[in-house]
Amino acid sequence: MKRSFSGDEFDTNGDGIGNSNSQLTDITKRSRSEPSLPSRVVHLRNIETSELEVVQLGLPFGRVTNFLNLRKKSQAFLEFDSTESAKHMVEYLTSMPAMINDRQVFAQFSNHGELRTDPTNCTNQQAHAALAQATDLYEIAQRGGPNCVLRVSIINLLYPVTIDVLHQIFSRFGTVLKIITFTKHDKFQALIHLKDPTGAAQAKQ
Template identity: 35%
Template sequence: MSTSGQPQFRYTQTPSKVLHLRNLPWECTEEELIELCEPFGKIVNTKCNVGNNRNQAFVEFAEQNQAIQMVSYYASSSEPAQVRGKTVYIQYSNRHEIVNNKSPGDNPGNVLLVTIEGVEAGDVSIDVIHLVFSAFGYVHKIATFEKAAGFQALIQFTDAETASSARNALDGRSIPRYLLPEHVGSCNLRISYSAHTDLNIKFQSHRSRDYTNPYLPVNPTAIDGPVQSTVGADGKKKEPESNVLLASIENMQYAVTVDVLHTVFSGFGTVQKIAIFEKNGGTQALIQYPDVATAAVAKETLEGHCIYDGGYCKLHLSYSRHTDLNVKVYICAFELMS
């Protein structure tokens, strides 16, 4: 019993394998429901756009404990369930099954929704996903993303027949062990059909690929990072040098603009291009010099340097894998005109 004046929490209702979701975006799609709920178990039915405002839905899991897992997860999570940025309220339904509705994920299409269980987002690369699924036919596009309890991918094939072959062969299977990092024990694939027919891929990156368009720009904010080190003659790790520096900026108490970075880095030579972007919640920049020698001097001198007094806007520098920046794909960038 609750003490006087304290309401019962909604997750103390009698559990059911059918969940009632409220405060959904208007005309929420079946696929959006599946993406929200599927990490917790197999979904056998949905009923969308319920209520006067069409902002409620019912989702039926194959097993009651899967529904309990989802309710428990969000009851204890600091982050609420969300669809299109709206907080979704979840409770057990009074009904124990959904009738007169089709099962989601069973209408064959050319795009598969793949949940990769037992891994973090960085454990399975998009190249590994492509290798596994291209064994069944030409893969047009791949988009990966993270949901509340899982890493997922959308994989577009030429037609539904090819997608169906891949699903029938791989659903419930594991990615071969030799393609996984050592710390990953196993990762099972749970595959359904997506409502998408043509994925909208704007950039090639470690999260998305369009194999039909070789001219699609690369998004350096998504793929750049410190390059792999090699071992020098003295036995110490040596970073491959480049004429482009990757700068991570800590303790951002003041704005760091392209002009500010140009002032700092041009003291060592001609700065050809600069690009600023956000990554992993922090600010980073790429600075291009004409040659490696100039970049090396700037890196050695400015590593750990604070742009502003008081320890503000501290620079950490490494060499980028880039050698010539395409500033058109950056939000905040400039190119020195000759």
């Protein structure tokens, strides 16, 4: 029987736990010392960030079908549509560690082959809303052609580029609805969603 999980009952590597701190410690040690077989689910440790940023971290590697953000435990789980995508993410973050909020993120395969989250849980509903927004924006940018989404790549990055800086730059071309940043192939990239395609076309020139 498959179980449904909410953020309060999911543990460090996908097994249900109670409130025992000693049990949590044992599972944490085991998840770090016992490598899991490849699966579609990636377990992220030492990550404390928003749902949207968790999704952004996974999108460059493939289609994210589900995720769970355990912010209080500094952990998250990303489920991809294929084991190959999950493998790419684990291999990349192992060789090129990501830093989020001055913390190095560690990636490994989860013991679970898929995530079964409770759709009625408020936290999970917010997570899926963030996943839908980020995925839609990313797919629009991938299609190319006339649209309202710009894909921006920044090379030779000498200083940190924040969302506020990007918003200030692209606001000159129209109303900025959403900005998503991520790193792919060692390049800092951003998706800029403008209100109308005319402004987006002007920004490309």
